Amino acid sequence: MTQQVSEAPxxxxxxxxxxxxxxxxxxxxGGRTATWRAFxxxxxxxxxGSLLVVFVLVSGLGPFFVDDPMATxxxxxxxxxxxxxxxxxxxxxxYLARVVHGxxxxxxxxxxxxxxxxxxxxxxxxxxxxxxxWVDTVMVKIAEFFQVLPGLVLAxxxxxxxxxxxxxxxxxxxxxxxxxxxxxxxxEAMRISKLGYVESQRAAGFHGMRILWSxxxxxxxxxxxxxxxxxxxxxxLIESGLSYIGIGDPSNPSWGSLLNAAQSYMREGWxxxxxxxxxxxxxxxxxxxxxxxxxxxLNPTIGRVx
Amino acid sequence: MSAPLxxxxxxxxxxxxxxxxxxxxxxxxxxxISDGERVGLVGESGSGKSVTGRAIAGLLPxxxxxxxxxxxxxxxxxxxxxPPAAWxxxxxxxxxxxxxxxxxxxxxxxxxxKQVAESIxxxxxxxxxxxxxxxxxxxxxxxxEHPEEVAxxxxxxxxxxxxxxxxxxxxxxxxxxxxxxxEPTTALDATVQQRVLRTLDATVSELGTSLxxxxxxxxxVAGMTDRIYVMYGGRxxxxxxxxxxxxxxxHRYTQALLRAVRSLTDDGVELYxxxxxxxxxxxxxxxxxxx
Amino acid sequence: xxARLWHYGSLLLSSFILFITVITVLFxxxxxxxxxxxxxxxxxxxLTEEFRQQLIAAYGLDRPAWERYLVYLGNVLTGNLGYxxxxxxxxxxxxxxxxxxxxLALAVPAFVLSTAGGIVLGSIxxxxxxxxxxxxxxxxxxxxxSIPNFWLGMLLIIVFSITLGWFPTGGKSPYGQPGxxxxxxxxxxxxxxxxELAYKARIMRSSMIESLGQDFIDTARSKGLSxxxxxxxxxxxxxxLPMITVSxxxxxFILAGSVLIERVFGWPGMGLxxxxxxxxxxxxxxxxxxxxxxxxIIVVNIVTDVVYGIVDPRLRARFTPNKPSPExxx
Numbered sequence: 054m055t056q057q058v059s060e061a062p063x064x065x066x067x068x069x070x071x072x073x074x075x076x077x078x079x080x081x082x083g084g085r086t087a088t089w090r091a092f093x094x095x096x097x098x099x100x101x102g103s104l105l106v107v108f109v110l111v112s113g114l115g116p117f118f119v120d121d122p123m124a125t126x127x128x129x130x131x132x133x134x135x136x137x138x139x140x141x142x143x144x145x146x147x148y149l150a151r152v153v154h155g156x157x158x159x160x161x162x163x164x165x166x167x168x169x170x171x172x173x174x175x176x177x178x179x180x181x182x183x184x185x186x187w188v189d190t191v192m193v194k195i196a197e198f199f200q201v202l203p204g205l206v207l208a209x210x211x212x213x214x215x216x217x218x219x220x221x222x223x224x225x226x227x228x229x230x231x232x233x234x235x236x237x238x239x240x241e242a243m244r245i246s247k248l249g250y251v252e253s254q255r256a257a258g259f260h261g262m263r264i265l266w267s268x269x270x271x272x273x274x275x276x277x278x279x280x281x282x283x284x285x286x287x288x289x290l291i292e293s294g295l296s297y298i299g300i301g302d303p304s305n306p307s308w309g310s311l312l313n314a315a316q317s318y319m320r321e322g323w324x325x326x327x328x329x330x331x332x333x334x335x336x337x338x339x340x341x342x343x344x345x346x347x348x349x350x351l352n353p354t355i356g357r358v359x
Numbered sequence: 360m361s362a363p364l365x366x367x368x369x370x371x372x373x374x375x376x377x378x379x380x381x382x383x384x385x386x387x388x389x390x391x392i393s394d395g396e397r398v399g400l401v402g403e404s405g406s407g408k409s410v411t412g413r414a415i416a417g418l419l420p421x422x423x424x425x426x427x428x429x430x431x432x433x434x435x436x437x438x439x440x441x442p443p444a445a446w447x448x449x450x451x452x453x454x455x456x457x458x459x460x461x462x463x464x465x466x467x468x469x470x471x472x473k474q475v476a477e478s479i480x481x482x483x484x485x486x487x488x489x490x491x492x493x494x495x496x497x498x499x500x501x502x503x504e505h506p507e508e509v510a511x512x513x514x515x516x517x518x519x520x521x522x523x524x525x526x527x528x529x530x531x532x533x534x535x536x537x538x539x540x541x542e543p544t545t546a547l548d549a550t551v552q553q554r555v556l557r558t559l560d561a562t563v564s565e566l567g568t569s570l571x572x573x574x575x576x577x578x579x580v581a582g583m584t585d586r587i588y589v590m591y592g593g594r595x596x597x598x599x600x601x602x603x604x605x606x607x608x609x610h611r612y613t614q615a616l617l618r619a620v621r622s623l624t625d626d627g628v629e630l631y632x633x634x635x636x637x638x639x640x641x642x643x644x645x646x647x648x649x650x
Numbered sequence: 651x652x653a654r655l656w657h658y659g660s661l662l663l664s665s666f667i668l669f670i671t672v673i674t675v676l677f678x679x680x681x682x683x684x685x686x687x688x689x690x691x692x693x694x695x696x697l698t699e700e701f702r703q704q705l706i707a708a709y710g711l712d713r714p715a716w717e718r719y720l721v722y723l724g725n726v727l728t729g730n731l732g733y734x735x736x737x738x739x740x741x742x743x744x745x746x747x748x749x750x751x752x753x754l755a756l757a758v759p760a761f762v763l764s765t766a767g768g769i770v771l772g773s774i775x776x777x778x779x780x781x782x783x784x785x786x787x788x789x790x791x792x793x794x795x796s797i798p799n800f801w802l803g804m805l806l807i808i809v810f811s812i813t814l815g816w817f818p819t820g821g822k823s824p825y826g827q828p829g830x831x832x833x834x835x836x837x838x839x840x841x842x843x844x845x846e847l848a849y850k851a852r853i854m855r856s857s858m859i860e861s862l863g864q865d866f867i868d869t870a871r872s873k874g875l876s877x878x879x880x881x882x883x884x885x886x887x888x889x890x891l892p893m894i895t896v897s898x899x900x901x902x903f904i905l906a907g908s909v910l911i912e913r914v915f916g917w918p919g920m921g922l923x924x925x926x927x928x929x930x931x932x933x934x935x936x937x938x939x940x941x942x943x944x945x946x947i948i949v950v951n952i953v954t955d956v957v958y959g960i961v962d963p964r965l966r967a968r969f970t971p972n973k974p975s976p977e978x979x980x
Contacts, residue, residue, distance in 0.1 A: 197668075198668060201668065201899075202672065202902070202944060203905075203906035205909070206909075206944070210676065210679060213928040213933075213936055214680060214690075214933065214936070215682060215683060215684070286796065293801075294798065294800060294910050297798075297800055297910060298913050312804070315804070316804070319804060319807055319819075320812050326805070330798055330801030330804065330805070333798050334796055334797050334801070337796040338792065338793060338796035340796075342792060416872060418871055443877075447875075447876070450871065450873060451873065451874030451875075452874070454872075455872070456869075456872035458868065458869060458872075460865060463865035463866065464865045464866055464868065464869045466866040466869070466884050467866070468963060469887070474869075477879075477883075529869065529872075530872075533874075
């Protein structure tokens, strides 16, 4: 959420007399480290950060410890508990193993899409904002395109027509989702490109890309990080939706694919629906709250005044 | 002798500037406004003059982080710590406020006439038609021609000077005993400024209200007021009849301020602004004065 | 007035270009689809060699791509979305139109409920002085926002239909009966409305906080107005303006999301039609639904813009793009 809610702390026409910098308490914007420390100290960061780390670790290392997710060697639809912590599915496969493997796919999709979006957004948004011209026009049009049309629909059709393996799905999601980041970088790049010292740097022969790298990106980074964090959650949600209606990668079932299979067994095997969905929920919640926290830490607003 | 209209004693206002930082915007301010008197409050931005004006109208931010101490008595009634309803009553009937920026201080989605009508206390004018007539009357009094047309417009359809007049109409519509004008012409260009000031002058005389005119511009205040307070760093540094303050300023800051104004208006006087040394000295004085 | 006409003219033009772009993208996706182009066209239906040749001739599959593109574009613009060969070669548009009402029966109530709920909840969160209430609402909305919507539907079915037996598990009416029954609508509407409600509540909260922080609120306070009047006459109308744009987007999201929700509840609308068509690789239907959805969303977008122009007295405001972006709302 990056609505900049401006809450004027003062009714005065101008800032108050500057207190002596030596004695004045440092504002929370004191520096980058202070911001990060403020972020990391938040209780919600600790709780949900740990939760996310646990999910990542389990998905990353879990596959080495759990059963073969494809082995159909157990009784069908065993409820959770006992030998099978999460029971077994309709074909008699250990559900814990399937959930752990599914998490690997869901998280991989979420994080790769976010990273791709960040890269695309920074490069395209930066170039568009900095150099303007037709690149800018095209980018604005593309961003509008994806703003009007829900990404889900486009991703769905593309995946349905092109066939669905994890790579294609990641690519499609990145293509539909990068403008969120692109817009932020573009705005920042436009602002910076109009500053006097950038003009002079340009005149001095500094390369545009270099200014982009040294000035635009560091300044745009806070909101970009927030948007990227949120993208992880949204990508996981959209991927799960795609898999749920059956256009996931059949050889790499994600949490959404497990839910697809669970649809027909809600009566006999509630855990088949509960567990993967709960995992998606927790991961997305954690990511969103971390993004929120990051946003608060980076844009401190003073307590509501009016 | 009855109590003065406004009596401010030992007023302190602390405003938050961040999560854990705050600033004492107004410090031990004493100020009196009698019935029908016109008082100027002069100081540069950040001197605490706006905060003082807002405190008198009870219009400081309603955050618990804003702390007000001391005493503000309006016609003898203590208002510091008074319940919001009491403040609403004061603002509904007795104190009108004119703000600086005429665009942002008008509701963009409400017609001008309605915004003025809201300021008329319920039941004073009788039926709806009488209220509408009153709205037109006040708009006219504030110097707007064709008040019927203006009333039907939205703020963005008016010019800056017209909008400022609408704000004046809003302030006088309640027939207040005191009008607080906070930099009422700063956002306007010079010629419009003069005309709006004349209107303000005329309406205040006509209604016989008291006026607290807040401005950074000594020249504006000089022509409009009987008495002047000069603020610096949240404190009042000089106070006296306008004539006297202008001719025999006692405080170094006032002297510097006057010299700066003269250097702009009088020919043959070298351009002058408050020198940094003096600012430094004054800042030290303020710091030494801290509790 | 001239500015207004100019604005609407360019809006219509850019909407048209957007629509053409979508059709173009879809055409290229179809071209890129792996496998036999004839099968890609008709889906998983067995074809006789004779019929095959007929199709190739009818669709010009032996002609160059740009020619086929122009034919396709022309067809779509004249309302010909092709034929569904899996179901007796019915015109795709007819099939879709027969489902539109069923989809809207869920989407419209979900839209109305989520908008009303979002405005109320967001305003309360912005207005309250009780920090726990604000924090509670914010937490609640982040929670709703993070739930996979279709999974929420599955949970509702498990709890309210299977365990408690209060509502039917799916379909739009009791077996064998025509029409739509109210009790079949309850759970899907709740499911559809929740995440949109969360989204709108969050936007409304920040919009309301911003509105309450505006200068004109000070003027209103200086009139000694009651806080009720302050909120309802001054803060709220201004806070609602961005909600118009947001609501426009949200209808698009609801329609897109209905694909998932209809699958959960076996609700035979456009969404379920799409899911079936994807399963059977009935690509003409897949493309057709996408085109109809896109068209609807673009029309909604135009309507949103017009409504905004009517509601916001500032003409100026309509030409400064300050649309909140739905993509970065978390």
